[in-house]
Amino acid sequence: MLIWSSWIATQDVVTEDDWSWRDQDGGGGDDHHHHHPTSFEEYKKLPYQSNQQIDSIVAYLMDLAKTPPSDLWDIFGMDNDNINNKSSDNNMKNYGKDVFSLQQLEQGKCPTNIGTVGWLPPKPWNSDEISTLYQSKVAELKSSNKNKKMRGPVANQQSTEVILWYEHMSKAGGTTFCGLAKTNLGRDLVPKYYCMPKRQGSKDYDGRVGSWTNDELISYANREAHYIVANEWDPFNIDKLALSGRSLDGQKVPSSESSIAGRQQQTRSPPRLLFVTTLRDPADRLLSTYLFFRHKENPPEFGQWLKSNQNRIRNFQIGMKGAFRSNVARYNAIVWRYSGGKLRHRLPEEAVVVVASEEQKKHGINQNNRFPVPMMDENYWKDPFETAIRALMQLDVILPMDVMTKEEGQETMRRILGWDEVAIKDGRGKGDKDNGHIVTTGKIRNSNAREYLSEEDYRFMWEANWLDNILVLWCRAVFLARLHCKDA
DSSP, X not given: OOHHHHHHHHTTOOOGGGGOSSOTTSTTGXXXXXXXXXXXXXXHHSOTTOHHHHHHHHHHHHHHHTSOHHHHHHHTTOOTTXXXXXXXXXXXXXXXXXXXXXXXXXXTOOXXXXXXXXXXXXXXXXXXXXXXXXXHHHHHHHHHOXXXXXXXXXXXXXXXXXXXXXXXOTTSSHHHHHHHHHHHHOXXXXXXXXXXXXXXXXXXXXXXXXXXXXXXXXXXXXXXXXXXXXXXXXXXXXXXXXXXXXXXXXXOOOGGGSOHHHHTTOSSOOOEEEEEEEEOOHHHHHHHHXXXXXXXXXXXXXXXXXXXXXXXXGGOOTTOSTTGGGGGGOTTHXXXXXXXXXXXXXXXXXXXXXXXXXXXXXXXXXXXXXXXXXXXXXXXHHHHHHHHHHHHTTOSEEEEGGGTTSHHHHHHHHHHTOOOOOSOOOSSOEEETTXXXXXXXXXXXXXXXXXXXXXXXXXXXXXXXXXXXXXXXXHHHHHHHHHHOTTO
């Protein structure tokens, strides 16, 4: 019995099976010998993000990832005969077998068995501390009302203690989030170009902060009085976790190891980072990206646009301009980003050989010649998927895009960021500024992939992004659990 199916069967009863590695029949392979906490009381006694907790959650999600995508479609309740699965209101969805307790969480209820589920990670070990420090700096700005006059050394002394690192998934609410930053912090404390910092000595507005070393970021923090930086075009730089004393295994990292500057014991401490991102339904994000970036005149159809951009990915290099926008068309873009760019895509010449072969049959994905063929071989995605899970567990806030400016998102931003304003005052962007929903150019579009695509095309797109679909639902459940459950 798989970990998630074991949890479904037991619900309110805590058993050793809830924490098992794989199944009861010895199918756990090399990992079957691991011990896992057998009660919530034992679980709570563990230190913040112990190896046991992280390994257990990785195993839980990995079991889902190894399930054929066509079976996941049923597990997550995606069938067309479920009328509510097309609703944009997540309260109306039934989530199938509900492996992440979303039916209750979406209604604002904390599941009674929240302490025994196999998917809920503790917060990063110093998340509350860094959040409190960030909020205190925001409060100082608001109480002093001197942010427009804060320049030079005075501003630098206040801004280098903590910086919000915003990991910007393209077409997942980043323009809105940056607008909220300017409203709540003031324009002078936010990089001018969509929160993306400028590299010293460069004429480019976007300095591609995702490619910076820790020492470059420390130097920037000592030079500029900015409380936020955003990385959009490069994968998540896992080395940045060290600036907040974190690591992929959840263990503490001494600040002296976070940079060369730190090891040299400079008088000024490196800034600590508060990590935030926003995530969106993978198929909706891909459709939104297509509608935004396609040519205005004689645009290619969706499938051809995906193929063209995925073919250009081979020319991409971190920190460089060449083909940097091609990554927006990736399948499983969340895994690619949070694995540090380790998830590779299938090249067209590979697809010619493997299309509709045993690989697809084995993994249960339906055929579709309109779209690029995803890389389904476990040898290619397993390690990047695990790295992405571990990286996401180190983030302080993961906002589902659809609730970012609604009550749930506003409450979370008040609690963790100290932001209490949702109206966007920034001159950049177009859309509903009063309610906090803007885009860079054009107009706000309906990017509901299920309505836009045929039933067959939508299912293929959903299955091709099976890894990201798991992560989006998992992160949504963690977000809601931390909002609605006292001990989460």
